[in-house]
Structures are given as structure tokens and as C-alpha cells.
Amino acid sequence: MTNKQKTIHRRTALGSILAGIIAGLAGCTSSGDGGDDRSADGAGDVIQSVDVDGLELVIELERDTIDQFNVVDxxxxxxAKRAIESGVSHTTIEVGTDYPPGEYELLGLNDDEPVETTTVTLEPDLELTELRLAREYPEEMYEGASDSQIDAEAILSVTNQGTGPTAVTALRFEGDVPFPTHESYDENNESGIYDPENDFGADADSITIPADETVLVYSNSLPFLPVNVQTKCNSIGRDGRFTVHLSTTHNIANITLEYLIHYLSADSEDCVIEIEETA
Structure with missing residues (x-):
């Protein structure tokens, strides 16, 4: 999925050189009638479109009008900067997941002179939208999940409503969940997130969440470990509370969900759990 956003400014008179940027990154002043400010659905004459696709900026250009493309944070x-060869109408810029959020200026230059500039805002907006018990949705678990993993792990839906990608780096469960995340996870810098690229069940360093996408994230710390359910059932009684918290490569506040957990005991040897999000 791509996230298209662009504000194109066709400048008719060149202004002063931008302070603090390398030679050739010059600003341009607008024409007397306010210039040609295009909407997100418009297109420039030279920089024809700018899309955020996964971890990249994808830029479409008019051929043979610029020989360099610069991005200023x-x-x-x-x-970043790219040399634009003759005949080229497409270039990409790697954004990654650890860039500074905000408005970026994109400049097309020819012989070190600005030809056209556009701005694009890269800013993630992450939300933990849903938590489900894997045992209740085994068909949505990752390929190769064992019965013990299905019984003990959780499936989280994480949505990025922003304009730039980010990555989840840690998942923690606190409170009356059967098996809260142990403090050793923080001490050892373990994410507590299943790595779908690792065949040995190791923790992921991070999980990328592209702009305008929802990604399933799987716990890897056994928060709903069945052997602990009976113990909790006996110790806290029927009802409890727990919190799920995500950390990311960007400083996004309040990526949490709070849940009620009900321990339902039919007899002294049988206890099941139900969860519900707090209002």
C-alpha cells in the first residue's frame, strides 16, 4: 500500500541559499500571485509525484529536466541525494524506520540550480487496535506455531495511521495476565515479539509497520501460559486487570491497551480465562 502526499511549489524566482545545507540546496521565492501551490492530488511539472511505499520514498520525475535530487530533513x-541520469524518470530514497519525523524538503536541481521543490511529511501515528488470544484464533497464528504456542501467546493488531513507517521494538504484558513479562526481558534487551523470519522461535529485533497499514504482531513471551492460569485463578479470584504496552523506534506515547481478565473456575482443577478491553 502506498501513501501519497505532496505539496508542489513551482518557483519563478530564486531566493537565497538555504543556511546550513550544502552548496546547491537553494530556496526559491514564489511569484507575485502566491506561486503555484498544488494540492496532494496535483502534480508538479518536474517532480510529478511523491509516494511513501513501505520504507521508501518513490519519486516520479519528468525526464531530462534535472540531474540531481536532494532530500533535506x-x-x-x-x-539523501541522488544523481539523475539522462532519460531517468523514477528514483527512490530509503527512509527506514529510524528517521526524524516531520516535514522534508525535496529539491530537483540542474547544474546545482534549483528547478522545483516539494515537501512531504513523514510522521508515524501508531495505535494498538486489538489483542486476541491465539487459542481462540489458531487459524491466524504464524505458520508452524506449535500447540503450546497457540495456547500461550497473543495476536495483536497494530495500525499505523500516519504518513511515515515505524517499527515495533518491544512488547510487554503487565498486571494480572497469567504470565507477566519478566524484568529480564528489559535487562537483556529482548523484544518479546515473535520473529516470523527466524525458524528457531527467536525474538525479533523489530517489526516494521508501514504507513497506512495494519500489521499482526505476535507475542513471544507466553503471557497466557496455561500452567499459570490455575495459580492466578486461586490467587486473585474472578477478576483482574492487565496492560499491554508497545515500544517503537519513534517516541510515540501511549501505545497501550488495558484489559479486564476474568478467571472462571468450574472446579478446583479447571480454570479458563476471558478478556475484554476496558471502556
Whole structure:
């Protein structure tokens, strides 16, 4: 899925060189009638479109009009530059998941002179939208999940409603969940997230969440371990509370969900759990 956003400014007179940026990253002043400010659905003459696709900026250009393309980050530092060869109408810029959020300036230049500029905002907006017990949705677990993993793990839906990608780096369960995340996970810098690329069940370093997408994230710390359910049932009685917390490569606050957990005991040797999100 791509996230298209662009504000194109066709400048008719060149202004002063941008302070703090390398030679050739010059600003342009607008024409007397306010210039040609295009909407997100418009297109520039030279920089024809800018899309956020996964971890990249994808830029479509008019052929043979510029020989260099620069990207300047929100602090005014050069983020990336590309030489544009004759006949080229497409280029990409790797954004990754650890970029500074904010407005980026994209400049097309020819012989070090600005031809056209556009801005694009890269800013993730992450939300933990749903938590489900894997045992209740075994068909949605990752391929190769064992019965013990299905019984003990959780499936989380994580949505990025922002304009730039990010990555989840840690998953923690706190409170009256059967098996809260142990403090050793923080001490050893373990994410507590299943790595779908690892055949040995190791923790993932991170899970990428592209802009405008929802990604399933799987716990890897056994928060609903069945052997602990009976113990909790006996110790806290019927009802409890727990919190799920995500950490990311960007400082996004309040990526949490709070849940009620009900321990339902039919007899002294049988206890089942139900969860519900708090209002």
C-alpha cells in the first residue's frame, strides 16, 4: 500500500541559499500571485509525484529536466541525494524506520540550480487496535506455531495511521495476565515479539509497520501460559486487570491497551480465562 502526499511549489524566482545545507540546496521565492501551490492530488511539472511505499520514498520525475535530487530533513540537514541520469524518470530514497519525523524538503536541481521543490511529511501515528488470544484464533497464528504456542501467546493488531513507517521494538504484558513479562526481558534487551523470519522461535529485533497499514504482531513471551492460569485463578479470584504496552523506534506515547481478565473456575482443577478491553 502506498501513501501519497505532496505539496508542489513551482518557483519563478530564486531566493537565497538555504543556511546550513550544502552548496546547491537553494530556496526559491514564489511569484507575485502566491506561486503555484498544488494540492496532494496535483502534480508538479518536474517532480510529478511523491509516494511513501513501505520504507521508501518513490519519486516520479519528468525526464531530462534535472540531474540531481536532494532530500533535506526537518532540521535542515541533508538526508539523501541522488544523481539523475539522462532519460531517468523514477528514483527512490530509503527512509527506514529510524528517521526524524516531520516535514522534508525535496529539491530537483540542474547544474546545482534549483528547478522545483516539494515537501512531504513523514510522521508515524501508531495505535494498538486489538489483542486476541491465539487459542481462540489458531487459524491466524504464524505458520508452524506449535500447540503450546497457540495456547500461550497473543495476536495483536497494530495500525499505523500516519504518513511515515515505524517499527515495533518491544512488547510487554503487565498486571494480572497469567504470565507477566519478566524484568529480564528489559535487562537483556529482548523484544518479546515473535520473529516470523527466524525458524528457531527467536525474538525479533523489530517489526516494521508501514504507513497506512495494519500489521499482526505476535507475542513471544507466553503471557497466557496455561500452567499459570490455575495459580492466578486461586490467587486473585474472578477478576483482574492487565496492560499491554508497545515500544517503537519513534517516541510515540501511549501505545497501550488495558484489559479486564476474568478467571472462571468450574472446579478446583479447571480454570479458563476471558478478556475484554476496558471502556
Amino acid at each position: 526537518p532540521s535542515g540537514e541533508l538526508f
